[in-house]
Amino acid sequence: MAIIEVKQLSKEFRKYTKQPGLWNTFKGLIHREYKTIHAVHEISLTIEEGELVGFLGPNGAGKTTTLKMLAGLIFPTSGSARVMGFVPWERRNEFRRNFGLVMGQKNQLWWDLPASESLLLNKELYGVKDADYKAIVGELVALLGVEKQLGTMVRELSLGERMKFELIAALLHSPRVVYLDEPTIGLDVVSQKNIREFIRDYNQRRGNTFILTSHYMDDISALCERVIIINHGRIRYDGRLRDIVDRFSQWKLVTLDCREEILRERIERFAEVVAYSPPLVQLRVARAQCSSLCQQLMDRFEILDLTVEEPPIEEIIGKIFTEQPDDTPSAAL
Amino acid sequence: MRYLRLYRVFFRNCLIREMGFRWNFIIRFSSEIVWLLTSLIWYQLVYSYVNDLAGWTRYQYLFLIGISYAIQQAFESLLFINCNRLGELIRTGDLDFFLAKPVNSQFLVSARYIDLGGFANIFFGIGLAAFAWQKLGLPVRPGHVAMFVVLFANGVIIYYVVMFSLMCLGFWIVRNDYAVGFFFQVTDLARQPAEIYNYVAKVFLTFFFPMVICVNFPANVMVRSLSMPQFLHGVAFGLVLLYLSTRIWRLGLRAYSSASS
Amino acid sequence: MIRLLRPYRQVVSIAMQEAMIYRWNMFLQGFVGLIPLFITVMLWRAVYVARGNAPPMAGFQRNDMTSYFIYIMLIHQFSSTFLVDYDIAWSIRNGHLNKYLVKPVQFPFYRWIYHIANRLVFCLFVLFPTIIGLGLLHNYVRLPSDWRHAVVLLAMLIPIALISYLLSFCIGMIAFWMLEISSLFWIFYSARFILSGGMFPLTLLPRPLEVIVGLLPFRLTGYFPASLLLGKLRWSEILDGVLSTVVWIVLLSLLARFLWRRGLRRYDAAGI
Numbered sequence: 001m002a003i004i005e006v007k008q009l010s011k012e013f014r015k016y017t018k019q020p021g022l023w024n025t026f027k028g029l030i031h032r033e034y035k036t037i038h039a040v041h042e043i044s045l046t047i048e049e050g051e052l053v054g055f056l057g058p059n060g061a062g063k064t065t066t067l068k069m070l071a072g073l074i075f076p077t078s079g080s081a082r083v084m085g086f087v088p089w090e091r092r093n094e095f096r097r098n099f100g101l102v103m104g105q106k107n108q109l110w111w112d113l114p115a116s117e118s119l120l121l122n123k124e125l126y127g128v129k130d131a132d133y134k135a136i137v138g139e140l141v142a143l144l145g146v147e148k149q150l151g152t153m154v155r156e157l158s159l160g161e162r163m164k165f166e167l168i169a170a171l172l173h174s175p176r177v178v179y180l181d182e183p184t185i186g187l188d189v190v191s192q193k194n195i196r197e198f199i200r201d202y203n204q205r206r207g208n209t210f211i212l213t214s215h216y217m218d219d220i221s222a223l224c225e226r227v228i229i230i231n232h233g234r235i236r237y238d239g240r241l242r243d244i245v246d247r248f249s250q251w252k253l254v255t256l257d258c259r260e261e262i263l264r265e266r267i268e269r270f271a272e273v274v275a276y277s278p279p280l281v282q283l284r285v286a287r288a289q290c291s292s293l294c295q296q297l298m299d300r301f302e303i304l305d306l307t308v309e310e311p312p313i314e315e316i317i318g319k320i321f322t323e324q325p326d327d328t329p330s331a332a333l
Numbered sequence: 334m335r336y337l338r339l340y341r342v343f344f345r346n347c348l349i350r351e352m353g354f355r356w357n358f359i360i361r362f363s364s365e366i367v368w369l370l371t372s373l374i375w376y377q378l379v380y381s382y383v384n385d386l387a388g389w390t391r392y393q394y395l396f397l398i399g400i401s402y403a404i405q406q407a408f409e410s411l412l413f414i415n416c417n418r419l420g421e422l423i424r425t426g427d428l429d430f431f432l433a434k435p436v437n438s439q440f441l442v443s444a445r446y447i448d449l450g451g452f453a454n455i456f457f458g459i460g461l462a463a464f465a466w467q468k469l470g471l472p473v474r475p476g477h478v479a480m481f482v483v484l485f486a487n488g489v490i491i492y493y494v495v496m497f498s499l500m501c502l503g504f505w506i507v508r509n510d511y512a513v514g515f516f517f518q519v520t521d522l523a524r525q526p527a528e529i530y531n532y533v534a535k536v537f538l539t540f541f542f543p544m545v546i547c548v549n550f551p552a553n554v555m556v557r558s559l560s561m562p563q564f565l566h567g568v569a570f571g572l573v574l575l576y577l578s579t580r581i582w583r584l585g586l587r588a589y590s591s592a593s594s
Numbered sequence: 595m596i597r598l599l600r601p602y603r604q605v606v607s608i609a610m611q612e613a614m615i616y617r618w619n620m621f622l623q624g625f626v627g628l629i630p631l632f633i634t635v636m637l638w639r640a641v642y643v644a645r646g647n648a649p650p651m652a653g654f655q656r657n658d659m660t661s662y663f664i665y666i667m668l669i670h671q672f673s674s675t676f677l678v679d680y681d682i683a684w685s686i687r688n689g690h691l692n693k694y695l696v697k698p699v700q701f702p703f704y705r706w707i708y709h710i711a712n713r714l715v716f717c718l719f720v721l722f723p724t725i726i727g728l729g730l731l732h733n734y735v736r737l738p739s740d741w742r743h744a745v746v747l748l749a750m751l752i753p754i755a756l757i758s759y760l761l762s763f764c765i766g767m768i769a770f771w772m773l774e775i776s777s778l779f780w781i782f783y784s785a786r787f788i789l790s791g792g793m794f795p796l797t798l799l800p801r802p803l804e805v806i807v808g809l810l811p812f813r814l815t816g817y818f819p820a821s822l823l824l825g826k827l828r829w830s831e832i833l834d835g836v837l838s839t840v841v842w843i844v845l846l847s848l849l850a851r852f853l854w855r856r857g858l859r860r861y862d863a864a865g866i
Contacts, residue, residue, distance in 0.1 A: 013862070073695055073863035093698040101696045108693040110608060112615050121608055124601035125697050367781045371788060378794055382651055383644040386637075450777075511619045511626070518629040525633055529640040534632075 001085070003177065003209050004047035004070065009079035010233075011040040011065050039065045041233040042079065047211070049176070052203045054224035054241075055213040058321045062233040063213050067179055070211070071101055084176055097126055100170035104182030107166060109154045115165045116150045119172060126173035133172065140168045144198055160191030167195065171202070180212045184219055196222045217314050229320055236320050244317065245310045252290050254283045256297065257305035270297060279304075336440060347447045365409075365454045369402050369461070387528035393556045394526065395465035400555075401524040401548040403458025404485060408492040410451030415443050416496045417513065420503040423589060432586070439582045443497065462555075469556055480554045480564055487571035488523075488547035494574040495519060495544075497581075504585035523547045543570050601699070602707045609711035617719050624723030627667070631727065634663045635734050652797040658824055660734035662795055665820040670792075671717055671724065673755035673815060675762040678709055680779050682766030686857070687773075689864040702854060706759055713755070738823045746832060747819055753839045758815045760846035761786065767850070770857030791817025797826075811842040 017033045040062040047053055057063040068074045070081060072088035072095065081088060086095035109118040123133045141147050144164040149157060157165070163183060170178060180199070184192040200223050203210055214220055220227060221241060229237040237244060253274065261278045271293060275282040285293050294306060376398060380391045389397065419442060422428040431441045499512040523544035527535055538545045546567040553559040613620075642656040654662065682705065685691045694701045728735065738744050765782050768775055787793060789812035796807055796817045807813060818835045821827050827835070 068863045071692075071696055073692055074861055075859050091695065096696060096698040099696070101692075103692070106689065106692070110612065113608065113611055117604075117608055117611065121604045122697075124604040125699055127601065127698075363777075363781065365780075367784050371784050371793065374788060375793055378798060379641055382798075383641055386644055387640040510616075511622050514623065515626050518626050521630060521633055525637065526640075529636045531636070534636075 002046040003049040004045070004081070004083050004211075006043055006045045006066075006070070006081040007079055008042045008044055009040060009066065009069060009081055010038070010042050010077045011062075011069060011074070012077045013037045013039055038233050040069070040076075043230070043233075043235055045228060045235065045238060047209060049209050050203070050207040051226060052200070052210040052212065052224055054220040054227040055211060055230060056220060056227050056317060057213075057230040057236075061231045061321075063230040064181065065233075066230065067181060067211065067213060071099070071179055072096070097173065098175050099177040099179070100173070100175035102166050102170045102178070102180045102183050104163070104180075104185040107154070107162060108169060109162065109165055111155050112153060114151045115146075115154055115157065118154065118165070119169055122169050122172055128173050132174075136172050136174065137168060140171060143201070144168065144194070160187050160194075163187060163191065163195060164198075167198070174206075175208065177209045178211070180210060180214075182214055183212070184214065184216055192216070192218070199223060217317070221313065229317065231321055241313070244320075245313060249311050249316050250287050251284050251311065252287055253309045253311060254285050254290070254294060254297075255307040255309070256281045256283070256301075256303050259302040259304050262301055267297075336436075339436065340444060343445060344447055347449060365406060365451060366457065369398075369454075369457065372398050372402070387526045389526045389528070389557075392465045392468045393552075396462050396469070396556045397524075397526060397548065397552045399458050399460070399462030399465060400485070400552045401458075403455050403462065404488045404492070404548055404551070405520060405524075406451050406454040406458055407485075408489045408496075410448040410455070412443055412489070412493045413496060414448050414451075415445050416493070416500045419497075419500040420510075420512075423503045424507070428589065438586070439579060443493070466555065471556065477554055480559070481551050484546075484551035484554055484564070484567055487568055488551055490571045490575055491543060491547045492520060492523075494578045497578050501581050501585045504588045519544060520547075523549075543567075543574075546570055602704070605704060605707050606711040609708045610715050613712045613715035617715075620716050620719035621723065624720030625727075627671075627720070628723065628727040631663060631667050631731070635660045635731060638663075639734075652795065653826070654795060654797075655736075657734055657736045658826075659795070660731070661736040662820050662824060664728065664731065664735055665823045666792055666816050668724070669751075669754070669816065669819050671720055672713060672751055673758050674713075675709060675755070675758045676783075678705075678759065679762035679765040679782065680776070682763060683769035683775055683779075686766070686769035686861070687775075687864065691861070692863055695858075695863075702763060702850060705763070706756070709759055710752075710755065736824070739825050743822050743825060743832075746836070747822055750819060750822075750836065750839065753843060754815050754819060757811055757839065757842055757846060760843065760850050761811065761815075763850050764846065764853055767853035767857050770853075770860050786812055786815075789813065790815045791820065795821065797821075811838070811846065814839050814842060 013036070014034045015037055017035050043062075043066055055063040055067065065074070069076050070083055070088055072091045075089050084095065084098055086092055088095065109115060110121075119137060122128075128136070141150065144167070146161055146164050146168075149161050149165070152161075154162060154165070167183070183199075184195055187195070196219060199210065199212075202208075203223075210223075212219065212223060225240055225242075227237070227239070227241050227244070228235055239247075254271070258279045258281065262281070264273060264276050267273055267281060267283070271283040271285045273281060274284045290308060294308065297303060298306065376391075376394060379386060380394070384391065386394060419428075422431070422442070428442070431445075432438050434441060496512075496516050499516055502512065519542075522538060527538070527545045527549045530538065535545070550559060550563065550567045554564065638659045639656065642659070645651075650656075650658075691701065694704065765779070768778065772778070789807055789810055791813055796804055796813055799807065814835065818827075818839075822832060822835070
């Protein structure tokens, strides 16, 4: 049985619509108009133990709402879900003892106390034995390089250090399932890299299951083999990150480094020119014709170097994000 | 005058904003009224057992309640909510926005927002006082009314100076969370008829920490009696304290600019 | 049972540490809290002067009355849950509740333990100002005459604090249903203040009102313990008070549980 099973999960919210202007504001005192928002619409997915899955989607797409339901924080309007065999929103103690949550934009550490106190609190709340606690925290702290900061007040830690302690706090009870919501937000490049490597490492060694949401493409591409793209409350794509490129993009970028300056018109007869600054020329080539075209170009012109690239993944995903709700998810570029 | 026009803009913005939270407006309005009601409950209870408290007859005391409520609401709705934010502005550095504007910063910081729920309540207080006044059947003396208006404003100003100075402590002390609580206890002292205090307290509250001036003086001038020297004493204090507040503000700003990086 | 409480050892430690950070605030609060007591004593002194030789109201002599308010203040120092309702509501509104919902803890119980630990530190730091205040007002204090009353009171301290907490908790639950609730708390606070006897002893009310107020739990957090210490209650009334406390604890716990569950169904876990 998969560790996370979701069937037709939906969540609706009622929001009142406010019209601008003073007169409408007065009217609003008496009569309110409500709009139903389908934040999550019949989402179904399955996640096996040990996977590191990325939830991608623009703001307001429904990915955070889905995550909240899977964490047991809110009740769905309809549908079902099981995480480790439990119904999350029943919030059984057994369930909560086995999962961890890290929220990049909120902290669970006590602001005015040393980080170690917050960790101790979690130890007690989760019932981690003394010996296990020492070993696990010792290891995590060493891996993340924050031994010296254990006694520092949380408010005096840098953002990166704080995030590391948040991770430790969420992992010290060895949860089977971990949700990471924007874990690297606002961090500098080095910290981001550190945390990414840590998560990947941890997942590979421990084999626990991670769900990651992030706006940073680097997080997703570094960590997740599988991504689920959610937009307008529905799943737009569920599969391997690599395959997105294959499925959604039908062209490649070819960059030429020419010895001689080739006139633009001459190249344009072969393919669409995306960028032209001799001696470099960048072409957009249909996937199917790529190899034969490259051959032709090599024959025709003196080319020092030729590179073939996929279009940047952000672009592809961005296109998926900007689809309208009624588009079919398989719209090609 | 420019500042009046500016003030009108503040007022309109607050009106729109307030209306946005439907329940909030009603609740704020009623919560302050509840406070008035509790004073009235106390009043009703005590005067069912006595006829005069420390020399104040029942309607004189009621007048006092009405006026103290009105002054409190005037201060709270116009100035308090702004002073309250000062600590945060200093801490976060947002004070810079105010300092960068080509307007007197103390005015901006103190008068930026108006709490309309509280503002409406001023009229309740005045109404209550008017009711009590009418029961007393005293003649209307324009001179006294003028003095009353001056002393009313004076009371609001003294409240303001006390609160403002407390909040200015935020320039030097980071944690002055308790200033607000302290202030409310202090206004409690002002609301009582001065005659209940023992000698030491009375002198202290009239000449050193002049809370008695705020509410007792305007009430006295209308329903009991206030001598001219007392009137001048009250107004003088108000003006001096107002001046002091500008000096404290300047000092604070200097500390602020030299501290921020 | 012990195993259940083990995790809360650290909760107590953290709560106390957090409270200690505000120690100067608390110290100051101890002194400032004497001001309303001072005003109350002065006011009632004036009332008794105004009454002259008339018979004492509801059997309260002047020093009974002033002692009453002093006892109220002392009891409140331990059992008051001021701003707890506001804090709970705030946690709900801005999603801070989330970090408790995902952990294997029962938030209502957790919050109670946290509150008591906080409160103990508070009592410690207001001790000195309180003693000073009592010293200054010693002319107005009448000590309890019967030591047994004091014993009953000591036994009742925690139950009284629990009732106060449950009331605050239930009020805090409003945040699940309403958006802007800050002012509502003032209304509740004022109501609790009066109905618990904080403004005047409840026996001063006209008889019908007194009966109605007697049915409510609020008197148990103020009027009941203060009158107990003053020796104004017969043993039958004391017993009635103790039993009422137990009954109300049960009722309020049920209400709290009901509101908590229903509230969570509506919860939108804002700001994850």
